[in-house]
Amino acid sequence: MRADNPDLVTVVGIGAGGWSDLGRTGQSTLAGAQVVLGSARQLELLPESVTASLVPWPSPLLPALPGLLAAHEGKRICVLASGDPMFHGIGATLVRLTGIDRIRVIPHPSSASLAAARMGWPLAAVDVVSLVTGPVDAVRRYLNPGRRVLVLSRDASTPAAVASVLTSAGYGSARITVLSQLGGADEALVSATAADWSLVCDPLNVIAVECGDGPRLSLVPGLPDSAYETDGQLTKREVRAVTMAALAPVPGEFLWDVGGGSGSIGIEWMRSHPSCRAVTLESSPARCATIRTNAAMLGVPGLEVIEGRAPSVLAGLPTPDAVFIGGGLTAEGVLDACLSSLRPGGRLVANAVTVESEALIAAAYARLGGSLTRLTVSRGSPVGGFTGWRTMMPVTIWSVTT
Template sequence: MSVTVVGLGADGWPGLAPPARTALEKADVVLGGRRHLDLLPETVTAEREAWPSPLVPALPGLLDRFARAELVVLASGDPMFFGIGAAVLRHRPDAAVLTHPSCLALAAARMGWAEQDVVTVSVVGRPLAAVRAALAPGRHLLVLADGPDTPGRLAALLVGAGYGSAGLSVLASLGAEHESRTDGVAADWDAPAGDPLAVVAVTCPERPDDDLLGRAPGLPDDAYDHDGQLTKAELRALSVAALRPLPGQLLWDVGGGAGSIGIEWCRAEPTARAVTIESRPDRAARITANAEALGVPGLEVVVGRAPQSLAGLDAPDAVFVGGAVSAPGMLDACRSALRPGGRLVANAVTLEGEAALAAAVAEHGGSIRRVAVSRATPVGRYLGWHAMAPVTQWIRRTP
């Protein structure tokens, strides 16, 4: 029997196109949130089944349970935009999807913004801190709220990030007769908690009080809380560029320190993932705090000593080794774990580490380079060059 995913707006039944109405009227069973089910008229005679909580783990069982029924799954707006549609299709690739204007489309129309120029961040079931990485001068953001207190929490985040002059517009119940809009500025936001079904439109200022501009690697060193174990900005930019962040790919950052490589890998490609392996619990806690402050709260931190702690982790698409490259088995464990087409970047600052990299490139190929950076520092009333420790870097790609 068939499965049809139907997008339903806040306007309910009157806003549905004829194919969606027909699917609902022919259905044996309709799955959806209680709010969505209550929007259906009596002409829909199907059995109505409300979603359990949590939903995603229960979805395969529900689809199996109603496998012999004409089944309609209700979703908010566009089912393929942060919706249940993709999850249904993973289990039932033959399912049909009947879409509806998304809250993004409606919000962009209300704000007069071109959709292709807007960055969208969902905080529904996701940390609000992810908004931090999307901030940029003059950018338009649409934030999908996860509750009535989201606008207030978002305003506080913007103030802390140097975007206190950002404009906020809370667009609630888009498409419904009781649709509403509340405007204000982040630094002065005092509106009470409102409708949980809201999109918050953010107009970023052209000149925020923020030094962390853009997603390119090489953030200022003082962007990180660290104890000295930090890959410096110049080498960090070169290392992340050599790792080549790609959509959906996984990085192992072995020997995390302050977490800067994993953090900037995730900032460079929002859909990429990273696991940082750090042996010291205090540094691991610092990495977690840095990741949240810099807008990538999804960074996973594993407390343990490599290479032993690498066992059991998902196979990576890229590996960065920032310390202990001369430890027995370290480079071999990292190299052999890579998926096809994966990239390995290893940095060394000691003679022993440099010797390990020279042996690795002789045995396994790849390229090796030495990076020396000098920064100007005060010498009395003048400036002079201060040389940083040179770094030897091995770069290898798996076949």
């Protein structure tokens, strides 16, 4: 990347402390700019010595970005970003849009770094979740006893929303500290438990959560069946753990969950890592509603739920890294459509509980190889005053890599 590139866009991180907190490189870059793009609040932090045209972000921002850059093509463009532009910021968005060769980033300490410093928390041991554009239920994925979480707020209403989620999740005793205007002259800190939260906060804030005691919910696949709302269409815990092992999610991958039922496979796929994405396909409207509820309660409200029947509903979906077929396996064309949609090296896992669906995957195994596993699970349960075994229906699991 050449510094004299006429198409270069420089992204300058700025904090609540404004101009005086910027380094010399950031100040000189802004002073020499012809156009500065940023939020109205950020633009107000610039002194009169910055003579560039100041352009506030429109709303919505993302669809307007290409046009904004094109409108000022050939000029020295600077973009103001909150804190570190590459940490949940506009810098990463611009790199995706234009490529790194056109972007230069001058970072500032992120709000998460400043908050960790104020709290005395080692940042590497803290979970950070952004609610700037995401739903508040995303916090639930990070709740476990003793954990510390930093939440990047959308506005003044976010702390109360987080307190409500914590309380409903059994973490009413969690300590919430809201740090406002970090690095600025009006920096402030207020604290209370989630259950007792009634404080008014500045819109520019970061929320520090000390979970304390509360329910324990593992991130390892195989959550208790009781964690899900269900009408009975649920891949049971033991089968789910084996199925997830065969699907083998890694960070950044995308799953099709075909025949979602209660949504457990898509949900546990997304819980495995914050960057994992999934779409669940389900023909029943009532079950679609149940899947959305389960996804929110288990901290992955970003799970996409599509109502419809495969294979027609598969058309136009992004290419998956993995496909799970838990329902509708015997519908004509479903298995072939899923196999042909996988990227090279992708995985398909299909579970069969009926003779007809088992015959279908046995034929696919004979044709394509892979691996077959037949799983029979028995759970101990009371028999009078004793304990006996209750055996669930056997499940045949076929997995194959394309």
